[in-house]
Amino acid sequence: MAAKPTPLSGYPELLPAQRFVETQVIAELSRVFELHGFANIETRAVEPLDQLLSKGETSKEVYVLRRLQEEEDGKDAGIGLHFDLTVPFARYVLENAGKLDFPFRRYQIQKVWRGERPQQGRFREFTQADIDVVGQGELPFHHDIEVARVMAEALAGLPIPRATLQINNRKILEGFYRGLGIEDPENVMRVVDKLDKIPAEKIAELLVTDAGSSQDQARAVLALAEIRTTDSSFVAAVEALGVSHPLLAEGLDELAQVIDGCQGIDGADVVADLRIARGLDYYTGTVFETRLAGYEQLGSICSGGRYDRLASDGKTTYPGVGISLGLSRVLVTLMGDGLTADRSVPSVVLVALADEETRAASDALATQLRGNGVPCEVAPMAQKFGKQIRYAERRGIPYVLFPANEAGEQPQLKDIRSGDQVAIDPATWTPPEHDVRPKVSTSSSNNEEK
Amino acid sequence: MAAKPTPLSGYPELLPAQRFVETQVIAELSRVFELHGFANIETRAVEPLDQLLSKGETSKEVYVLRRLQEEEDGKDAGIGLHFDLTVPFARYVLENAGKLDFPFRRYQIQKVWRGERPQQGRFREFTQADIDVVGQGELPFHHDIEVARVMAEALAGLPIPRATLQINNRKILEGFYRGLGIEDPENVMRVVDKLDKIPAEKIAELLVTDAGSSQDQARAVLALAEIRTTDSSFVAAVEALGVSHPLLAEGLDELAQVIDGCQGIDGADVVADLRIARGLDYYTGTVFETRLAGYEQLGSICSGGRYDRLASDGKTTYPGVGISLGLSRVLVTLMGDGLTADRSVPSVVLVALADEETRAASDALATQLRGNGVPCEVAPMAQKFGKQIRYAERRGIPYVLFPANEAGEQPQLKDIRSGDQVAIDPATWTPPEHDVRPKVSTSSSNNEEK
Numbered sequence: 001m002a003a004k005p006t007p008l009s010g011y012p013e014l015l016p017a018q019r020f021v022e023t024q025v026i027a028e029l030s031r032v033f034e035l036h037g038f039a040n041i042e043t044r045a046v047e048p049l050d051q052l053l054s055k056g057e058t059s060k061e062v063y064v065l066r067r068l069q070e071e072e073d074g075k076d077a078g079i080g081l082h083f084d085l086t087v088p089f090a091r092y093v094l095e096n097a098g099k100l101d102f103p104f105r106r107y108q109i110q111k112v113w114r115g116e117r118p119q120q121g122r123f124r125e126f127t128q129a130d131i132d133v134v135g136q137g138e139l140p141f142h143h144d145i146e147v148a149r150v151m152a153e154a155l156a157g158l159p160i161p162r163a164t165l166q167i168n169n170r171k172i173l174e175g176f177y178r179g180l181g182i183e184d185p186e187n188v189m190r191v192v193d194k195l196d197k198i199p200a201e202k203i204a205e206l207l208v209t210d211a212g213s214s215q216d217q218a219r220a221v222l223a224l225a226e227i228r229t230t231d232s233s234f235v236a237a238v239e240a241l242g243v244s245h246p247l248l249a250e251g252l253d254e255l256a257q258v259i260d261g262c263q264g265i266d267g268a269d270v271v272a273d274l275r276i277a278r279g280l281d282y283y284t285g286t287v288f289e290t291r292l293a294g295y296e297q298l299g300s301i302c303s304g305g306r307y308d309r310l311a312s313d314g315k316t317t318y319p320g321v322g323i324s325l326g327l328s329r330v331l332v333t334l335m336g337d338g339l340t341a342d343r344s345v346p347s348v349v350l351v352a353l354a355d356e357e358t359r360a361a362s363d364a365l366a367t368q369l370r371g372n373g374v375p376c377e378v379a380p381m382a383q384k385f386g387k388q389i390r391y392a393e394r395r396g397i398p399y400v401l402f403p404a405n406e407a408g409e410q411p412q413l414k415d416i417r418s419g420d421q422v423a424i425d426p427a428t429w430t431p432p433e434h435d436v437r438p439k440v441s442t443s444s445s446n447n448e449e450k
Numbered sequence: 451m452a453a454k455p456t457p458l459s460g461y462p463e464l465l466p467a468q469r470f471v472e473t474q475v476i477a478e479l480s481r482v483f484e485l486h487g488f489a490n491i492e493t494r495a496v497e498p499l500d501q502l503l504s505k506g507e508t509s510k511e512v513y514v515l516r517r518l519q520e521e522e523d524g525k526d527a528g529i530g531l532h533f534d535l536t537v538p539f540a541r542y543v544l545e546n547a548g549k550l551d552f553p554f555r556r557y558q559i560q561k562v563w564r565g566e567r568p569q570q571g572r573f574r575e576f577t578q579a580d581i582d583v584v585g586q587g588e589l590p591f592h593h594d595i596e597v598a599r600v601m602a603e604a605l606a607g608l609p610i611p612r613a614t615l616q617i618n619n620r621k622i623l624e625g626f627y628r629g630l631g632i633e634d635p636e637n638v639m640r641v642v643d644k645l646d647k648i649p650a651e652k653i654a655e656l657l658v659t660d661a662g663s664s665q666d667q668a669r670a671v672l673a674l675a676e677i678r679t680t681d682s683s684f685v686a687a688v689e690a691l692g693v694s695h696p697l698l699a700e701g702l703d704e705l706a707q708v709i710d711g712c713q714g715i716d717g718a719d720v721v722a723d724l725r726i727a728r729g730l731d732y733y734t735g736t737v738f739e740t741r742l743a744g745y746e747q748l749g750s751i752c753s754g755g756r757y758d759r760l761a762s763d764g765k766t767t768y769p770g771v772g773i774s775l776g777l778s779r780v781l782v783t784l785m786g787d788g789l790t791a792d793r794s795v796p797s798v799v800l801v802a803l804a805d806e807e808t809r810a811a812s813d814a815l816a817t818q819l820r821g822n823g824v825p826c827e828v829a830p831m832a833q834k835f836g837k838q839i840r841y842a843e844r845r846g847i848p849y850v851l852f853p854a855n856e857a858g859e860q861p862q863l864k865d866i867r868s869g870d871q872v873a874i875d876p877a878t879w880t881p882p883e884h885d886v887r888p889k890v891s892t893s894s895s896n897n898e899e900k
Contacts (some may be wrong), residue, residue: 005544005545008496011494015549345489375485376487
């Protein structure tokens, strides 16, 4: 490597302090998922191409693999990188159905790849964090509530702006549209799904011109889409529109159960939002989207829903409900605005080095600290102590431990933030709880507009 | 997906209980690496092809990426999947040199891909765990000791057979060969490197026929290769062979420092083994290999060394010392022999469900348990309690909590292994420490020969 390499567009990489934030976020997500009994799995990065291409919409984005030594005949290995975690999970469930216990709760936090044009919050390689519950043959509705609640609790614990889970139910939309006499609810859903990007008046026009609605139907469709409540009062608001249909009643009941079941989560909002449609996906009931306060331009950072047919082997069908968090989309964006950690190393203590001859003594102090679970490192060179303190400062290491000058003395521990220095017993000393791990911080510089 | 999919050869996947072992192993490795001040990073999965192909030896194994939509003109994206973590790390160091602090200690635990023919312990997708220390311009020798010690300590804490780190120093080999009057030490090293696979008599022949040695030189080369000590007594053993060279003396001193610095690690052996050569790699001093007791057929599971030129931007050179653990090679092999965990879910408690009408009460019990950090789940259906106990048993969940029948009563917690049942306060109960996490276990069935 002879010159400085340049970053590859769409493949974000993190500096050590930023990566610390990501590992802390992954640890916190895992903690919450496991508290709720979700087991972790990883699937291989590749799937057979025919699996990846069975959803037409995303086929353009797939990266195909070829072994270099097969160059001559140009033959592909017949595999490509997965573009989400749902296709591999469905395959994993079918492949291992005989060895899994259902309902099967799993979480999966892995990289995925899409060859799409890189832009803000859209990458070619990024990490997703998915939870799903999948049943064999059937899956009780209460798992819809569970999945919403678990993800809301997980988001509430992260060092990110406040998240709002927006929940709807396809049965409400389809039932309402059918109750209005609309024959092709799918078409209407697809138009309503654009409400984020296109003004309501224009949507009303499109409903008439593209989806075959009457003016009255279009007005009612938009009235439904405007309903958004933090509790189950949306039921009365929908009923006030005077449309009735058995599927609508079923959807209202289901959504009310989810919203009621997600009350009282500290640090995240859960709302019924009747404009959410997830137009292009294969959901059959509950649908989820999520917005981040101050980062609405990112779109939904966490989406999912109920699908009655996650997978099928011809005999048995596996229904599921799940939700997928776009971890890189959130974190890389927030890091661009200053989210980082206050240390670039895990070390809590730098053990100073008086001279190269006494390295063994400094090593022994470090070994004692590690015996108490205190991450530390020994100064790489016997520079002047002022330089060693600067070494710690540059890395955000809060303490420097100076070896004793004479036998019988205790080493001195300096908190380089306050300048306080005390004698300690390295065999028993542990740092205050707030110094054990690097702290997540937001440099205020770029963050004022948020 | 209409039929049961079949596994893809060379792409091992784990069941949830096995994956638990892997996550525990990764957590333990990370804990030890961080105790020693190593920061975690991840690099993107892809590198430019010219980087990947700059090492001729591995070029055949690279997977090249192509975006499917570029199919028509058959153009590659110019990138491929990384086949190790060293090439990406060297690139990361150069790309971010201005933002990193040196010496830079990093660990990296990621998947890598190689298109080679799958066989025992050799996969097309597998996880490696690397630690390296890299300096800017220079890197003091004590980091060689550090890297050996950290990896030995990390291996000692894993649920795997006893590991033996075999350490040598290229300067010993080159100095000894030069002291013998051998002009091309590289050639001799390459032959000696085959001592694992080829009998010593045959190696002696090859040294004469292929590496241009005399019979006497070949004898001395083999005598050196036979030296293997658990302490620094190898120095005297080498000196007894009567060869001298300044480089040999330097190498002996370095290796003695590493071996002395790695004394007293519980649970792993560190030996000086003068046959270790790492023939095909670009090491310049210390070299490491590692064997696992009872699994010698896997070859070295953990290898590395000192390279004076990990990377260079033309002006500055970055020397490094590092070691790479083939995590999948070890774990997938051990799992084939029965290594797993005693639970397929993280749940410690299954909260039983009397009937569907009281689900909210069971949910509330689960919420109380989670408030104490106790992973748990609520029974998915209100089956007979016997069936609910079976549900827990199948998953390895040790406890079932039965809601109180009447207000004022406490719920009853049953340890389904012993059958013991006691009333508990779910707001304060926590499990015994040994039940908090699934336990790693080895089913004895396939493991008797080890």
